[in-house]
Amino acid sequence: MTGAPIVELKGVTRVLQDAVPVTLVQDIDLVINRGEFVSITGASGSGKSSLLYLLGLLDLPTRGHVLIEGEDTAGFTPDHLADIRLAKLGFVFQFHFLLPEFTVLENVTLPMLRLGRLGEKEIHDRGMSLLADFQIADQANKRPDQLSGGQRQRVAVARALANDPPLVLADEPTGNLDMRNSEIVQAIFAELSAKQGRTVIAVTHDKDFADSAPRNVHLVDGRIERDIRR
């Protein structure tokens, strides 16, 4: 592995081309190192989700560069970007976004099947062990709609980790959860960073969750206002 930052933004601006162009984020310079746990906060409309999508290669900057492990992604084909997302990134959203036709276990194994790096047996075993990590192994053969909100979000986290990505991106992962589940998910993210050495970037408006991260990036009107390390 290189010593380069896992993800780096250089002068990134994203303008949404509409009838009236909307600037989502502006002139962002941000370096996130391997193993960091960063929370991104800001008022709604401050561009924190947009920043996350840019970091996660879901969106492309209007100006500026996004570097993953020191490699500039400008000019990469959509397929190449998809392949990077598949192997190196894991997403967790506010809504679980589990596929309703599949069982919990199938949802978790889907990215592994797509990557095709492991055999069928190994994929099954890894899926089960991920579910076990989040105490939902007993729900493996249920459909997502038979689970509680907190359980679903844990499945979504397990799915994000399926291909063992070094970088996990979360967009309001606790936004839809009650206190108790929110705390569970919060603890999971802390552990991903602290114990497993993954880089975690989480957008949140939950102050507790934001404060639990060692580093906080605060956005105002699409610009970084504060970048605090505790």
Added chain:
Amino acid sequence: MFWRVSIGIAAAQLAHRRRQTIVSTLGVALGVGFFVATSALMSGSEKDMVQRLVDNAPHITVKDEFRTAAPQPVFIVYPEAAVSLTSTKPREYLRGIKNHGAKIEELSRQTGVIAEAALTGTAIVRYAAKDVSAGIAGIDPEKERFLTTIEDDMQTGSLMRLKTASQGIVIGQGMAIRLGLGMDDLATVVSPEGIVRRMKVVGIFRTGNLLLDEGQVYMLLKDAQVLLNKPFVANRIRIKIADPDMAEEVAAELESRWGYRTESWQEVNRDFLGLFVIRNIITYSIVGAIMAVAAFGIFNIISTVVMEKRRDIAILMSMGFRASDIQWVFLVQGVFVGVIGMVLGWLLGLILLQMLGTVEIKVPGLMDTQKLPLEKGIFQFGVGGLFALVSAIAAAWIPARKASQVRPVDIIRGAT
């Protein structure tokens, strides 16, 4: 391995919306089934009719006529000159095919060829003070029974009895009824040459063709030559060849060699054959419309799925699925519906063919009932299946492409 994931997702989505899948599959199946049945019926009846055309009449008829009038000598001598001739009259000559005996002999030497010299003309058949004008055909019964199906259409008597009876005629049932003629009755036949002969009815046929049944009289060639006052003349050479499809080529060759107008059965029935083309166009456009409706059904359902599954598409893409993977997911659904619909359609087609096979129709004027002519060929099934597959894939392609163009950010941004 990853394509299996796309197929797995496609299968799961199809299974999830079982009812719509079944409905769209049945749409395709209906299209294929009816295509198989109607096309079997259409091409079956076409073959049947062509068979009749081929069997009922000689494949090729050489006539003592010329397609184009011979050029006047002055035109040959002065090809460049501005010559105008008016009121030219065709040369008068004893009509007939020159040297027909040698031509028949030459034709008959080839394998599978039956050639017969015949003399046709008109006469009036008179009986019990009633007159009917008739077409006279002086023929050779030995050969005529291979050239046409007239011998099979005999109600009473036989063509062969012409050979044993002295001055026999074979007439149609329509004429027999109009004149009140029966077997072995003596009718008076009057020719335009003024020759009157008493001839004995030795056979009555019924073809189902009114023109023939009421107006055709068969007799021996030599009797016709006497009646029409054309001794040793034949004005037709009627030919049957081994492969009826070659008739046009053979006719063209004979015409260029002998100069006489030579008609193949295709040329005689050109308007009829043209009807088949129109009939086929009608059939295929109706069946095509059924398939188009089925295709629209597939298009509609997959488009709806794509609309409803935008979130799932977005999440699959954010997970790292490529646009092409997404396209496959929906294309596979179309292919699946197409393939299952095709197989069900084949089964439906077989059932329909079974049912049509038991239908008996009664042709007016004929005593015996007939089965529907069906052509149960691999062609119908092949084309029907191909049609289903192509329309299903085309119908799935458009929404599948649309699905692959979903931008995950737009969906996720909208959802959160």
